[in-house]
Amino acid sequence: MAEVPLLPGERIDQLRSGGIEMIQNGSVFAFSLDAVLLAAFAQVPPRGRIVDLGAGNGAVGLFVARRTQAHIDLVELQPLLADMAQRSVALNDLSGQVTVHNIAMQQVPGLIPKDSVDTVLTNPPYFKNAPASIKNPNAHLAVARHELAVSLDEVAAVSADLLKYQGKLFMVHRPERLDEILPALTRHGLAPKRLRFIFPKPGREANMLLIEAIRGGKPNGVRILPPLLVHDAQGHYTPEVDHVLHGK
Numbered sequence: 001m002a003e004v005p006l007l008p009g010e011r012i013d014q015l016r017s018g019g020i021e022m023i024q025n026g027s028v029f030a031f032s033l034d035a036v037l038l039a040a041f042a043q044v045p046p047r048g049r050i051v052d053l054g055a056g057n058g059a060v061g062l063f064v065a066r067r068t069q070a071h072i073d074l075v076e077l078q079p080l081l082a083d084m085a086q087r088s089v090a091l092n093d094l095s096g097q098v099t100v101h102n103i104a105m106q107q108v109p110g111l112i113p114k115d116s117v118d119t120v121l122t123n124p125p126y127f128k129n130a131p132a133s134i135k136n137p138n139a140h141l142a143v144a145r146h147e148l149a150v151s152l153d154e155v156a157a158v159s160a161d162l163l164k165y166q167g168k169l170f171m172v173h174r175p176e177r178l179d180e181i182l183p184a185l186t187r188h189g190l191a192p193k194r195l196r197f198i199f200p201k202p203g204r205e206a207n208m209l210l211i212e213a214i215r216g217g218k219p220n221g222v223r224i225l226p227p228l229l230v231h232d233a234q235g236h237y238t239p240e241v242d243h244v245l246h247g248k
Helices: 033-041 059-065 077-092 105-112 139-145 152-162 175-187 239-246
Strands: 011-015 018-023 049-053 071-075 098-101 117-122 163-173 190-199 208-215
Touching: 018 059, 018 077, 033 059, 033 208, 033 239, 049 059, 049 152, 059 071, 059 077, 059 098, 059 117, 071 077, 071 105, 077 098, 077 105, 105 139, 105 152, 117 152, 152 163, 152 175, 152 190, 175 190, 175 208
Parallel strands: 049 071, 049 117, 071 098, 117 163
Antiparallel strands: 011 018, 163 208, 190 208
16 A cells, blocks of 8 residues: 555545555545445456546545456545545555546546446435425535535436447435336436335334446346344344454
8 A cells, every 4th residue: 555645634444355545534534335245246257447426535446456457547626525435545555446536426427438338336415405305514515415516317317328239227215215216217318227225223214325327238138136224133243244344
């Protein structure tokens, strides 16, 4: 691992299962379990091009980097987060494989050619920008969690523009927006193929959703995968989650 400077409030955390170190700042942005589970869910090509839309500090894209020789583009609007991602790329000696773009998601098709990407990964803002919704007072977290800078429909549209025919989109989102997610994907020619609901513990409702969609895929044929429990009844990580986090 290379040595990189840390700014005040930053720390280095490691995803032990993937051998990746990440620069984090809890008061600005830090990756959480949804990023780790999305990276584990994604089927990445051995070569080609991968784009992580709304990359934050680069967690999802970096977590898949050890599993592929594909070039990975991390796209992040917020300069502070993009800078953290850039330094995490250097920290993991991945500058030859991973490129960080500090631009709006809507600008990506002008930078990366359309129909040129094998896989898109995205952990987009979960919450709509409704006038009555309560936004996080932290501006960085508000943009990451609410659709202030990009909408669900725009995420689907940009993903469809970038992907090759039969290219794949992998997304993590909230189950309560499934009635919006599926129409948005199909409206832009992305056929949903695999869904997996994530439950925090037994007896609780699902609070996350993993989705795979294929550009130009045939309609129908959606598979609902077995549910994923994060914690058991005693509050411990289940074996599958423990393996994703720690490689055990």
